[in-house]
Amino acid sequence: MSWFNVDDDDDAPYGEYADHEVRARPNPKANRPRTKRRPEHSDAVIGMVTAVDRGRYTALVPATPAVKGGPKALPERVVVAARARELRKTAIVIGDRVQLVGDVSGTEGSLARIVSVEDRATVLRRSADDSDRVERIMVANAEQMLIVVAAANPEPRVRLVDRYLVAAYDAGIQPLICLTKIDLADPEPFLENFAALEVPVFRSAPGAWEDDSTEGVLSQIRETLAGKTTVFVGHSGVGKSTLINALVPEADRATGHVNEVTGRGRHTSSSSVALSAPTPGAAGGDTGWVIDTPGVRSFGLGHVTSDGILRGFTDLIPLLDACPRGCTHTDEAPDCELDLAIADGRLDALGARRVESLRRLLK
């Protein structure tokens, strides 16, 4: 099975566990869940978590070879698992690589046990709002973030994109921007806001897909997704599901569906899920992973330090070297180089808008 689709936890679409333990770690890019090293499970297999649903985790386990005198060979399979007791307080999220023991056959009705979570390459977090210092882990091990934003309906908001960018840079994830609904409005004025950043941009509308042509935006996006794990984020209604359905035809994200593993039918728009995104034409099936997340209105950054926020403004960073020592770069900061650069024209009107964006987030 190359893809599957299982609902997330309805009540906690970003994972059930506040991430107190991880926040204390000094390096936000390479932190690991604080799991005590348990006795080795030499028989454990590794799987990737693709869905979380009320204490049940779905993991994709690659084919395992036969062991002499031991278990038989097994093909790639979907395994449903519960967490081991000792992992009660550990966040397990989509994208996590986990060690599974017990019945890892993936046969209908079987239940394996997750006994540990592997170190994470990246952790994408979000807090409820900026005053909320308790963040949730949304996704583990994403390498790219595709920020989906509509040219119109809903109106694009610079501030929300700024927030996604900050969250991505803070997590060490490469951001990408996809403007949808370019048939409804000219996307360029909005995109100018981000022109100074070296962020790849895609422009999408069903008329621009031209699936068969290499120039079509879908082909461009597929190429970028190949072999990578990419989390899709965006405000509700921007066309994220439409895009995912076009990229991963089996995804069926727009309509409700029956959960293949649990048999429960539920609407998908509140759930996160990982879908494999095969790249047509790529030799050897250069599969990427698309992680869909529920559309959000706001994206809290209460957990990000001001240094983390600055990382989202790569275009302004070179100026800051000339700031007075300890400069906070806010409106009130005396002699901030950002103000001097606006005054003497090194930053144009667009640059001044970037400074405003930064300062709103630094508040």
Ligand SMILES: Nc1nc2c(ncn2[C@@H]2O[C@H](COP(=O)(O)OP(=O)(O)OP(=O)(O)O)[C@@H](O)[C@H]2O)c(=O)[nH]1
């Ligand atoms: N004109 C136009 N409409 C689009 C485009 N993409 C999506 N839509 C429409 O926009 C509406 C919302 O699209 P969805 O794909 O459901 O949006 P979503 O971002 O997944 O929204 P949530 O499920 O709430 O997160 C639907 O009616 C789509 O048909 C586009 O490129 N152009």
Ligand SMILES: [Zn+2]
């Ligand atoms: Zn400054």
